[in-house]
Amino acid sequence: MYIQLKDASFAYNTEAIFKQLNLRIEKNHSYVILGKSGIGKSTLLSILKGLRQLSEGTIHYQGTNQDKIEIVFQDLRLFPWQTVKQALEMPLIIEGVASKERRSRITKCVEQFNLTDLATRYPNQLSGGQKQRVAMARGLVTQPDFLLLDEPTSSLDQDTKEHVQDTILQAQRRYRNGLVIVTHDTEEAAYLGETILVVESETLTLIDNPIFHLEKRRDHLAFYEFSLELKQRLKKGDRNEKN
Template sequence: MEKSFVSAQIEFRSVTKLYGAIAAVKELSLTVHRGEFLTILGPSGSGKTTALMLLAGFVAPSEGDILIARKSVAAVPSYRRDQGIVFQSYALFPHLTVRRNLEFPLEMRGVKAAERAARVGRMLERVHLSELGDRMPSQLSGGQQQRVALARALIADPPILLLDEPLGALDRNLREQMQGEIKRLHKEFGKTTICVTHDQEEALTLSDRIVVMRAGQIEQIDTPEALYDRPATRFVASFLGEANILEEPGFKLELDAPQSAGTVAMIRPERVCIAAPAAPKRVDADRRQYVTGTVEDMIYAGSLRKYHVRVGGGVLVVREHVASGQQTFQFGEEVRLDWLRSDLRLVTR
């Protein structure tokens, strides 16, 4: 069930950040709701990290304003913004134990020793590190260090949590495990969370909404499902997941509605079906388009099998889940592809 957000906690109002004549962020207007997990996604140089640094107070806007709880913070230093921050490098104090790392932000806020100890104990339990409180960061695995960094950011109970490429230093299996951990902690603590990443899977897994940025500006904002299934532009379609862009497909494309100027058709690889040329057509064949092509490559990736099929003047990517008894096709074989016309999307160029 999609979450319902009732109030804005963070607002960017026409924010621009210039470095000389270069605009790292240009006229950024964005509202983040209380309790929301919002991810800013984009390639290198898109402005996503600059946006986070502006919110954290590490850099100041050249133009525009940033509001937290309806109050301007553009001139407020970072240490007075009451935000928890987790960096890609974790930034744990290497000379302090896990327990002392967690105590530090409380000590800086004047929390008394007995209360500090109690809060640290409770937090260690919540991140499943109760037995490791006396270890040094160097004695922990990457996933354990990540949990310490999250715990330290949360222990002072800030209303806002900022995550800067939080899982970038972890291997794939551990990254997937930590995605679940972050989701659990977000549900438990309910913090308004802003995450910056270039990892599309991470963004789709964690977020209530995703902001896709390009060249310092917002390309599209929406829920993960809407962004993936209904991208507005060719850039979003290609950047968020994999897309077959049918610009000059080399065959007559069948559309349910007229194609407007300045748009191009797109279909996701998992929406394309592959079969032998003589295989029976599907029961809903009148709603599908069929084309023939030649397999140029087949990639086996455990649970998935991906084909590159030359059709007309281009190559279409087909992705299917591996199943027992499934027919497979090799290089040079002729195949038939089909898809529902309703699965085609028209995106702006």
């Protein structure tokens, strides 16, 4: 099961964002799209979901479809009038899931994301990390084949950020879906991505993460060395663009 881009190009008005991309996103694998702000990372998520149409080339969904791909936007889009439980129930109602199955999925989801005690709270009663967990739970309650996360920890403090990152990986292992995360944080990329897609001047470079399978990898020097390597690559790409 996969999403495949072939010779894919995308332009916004007259500005080329991507040219001739060839990429395959597999289920049960985690990818991080890494690049500086404004270079097109979130646009690529929208293309994978089918929210934006390619200028050229094709996108193919093998064994899946756009309805089985969920995207969690950077602003989370939690409605102020919905409790946590109502937020999780809404996509299930839209899908026509029977009430008994809805209750079962919601109960399981709030337990897995440690939201049981927060189920009746509204967004203004939640912390940043709690809101992020609700948004991810809402994305996963429909049991999608692929989950796309746009800058999932950008507004969080360091301790909360690391907790949410752990939650993201635990959920991916539990649900065994395809995971695609947008970030500009090289340490986050090194922690979350089995494969890292570096966005540079209309192209993508794929890098296999050599330390992804290390247990407690934040405690390893190799983790920070790889993060620094990614940071230097981004800086080099930025200098090349300016030249």
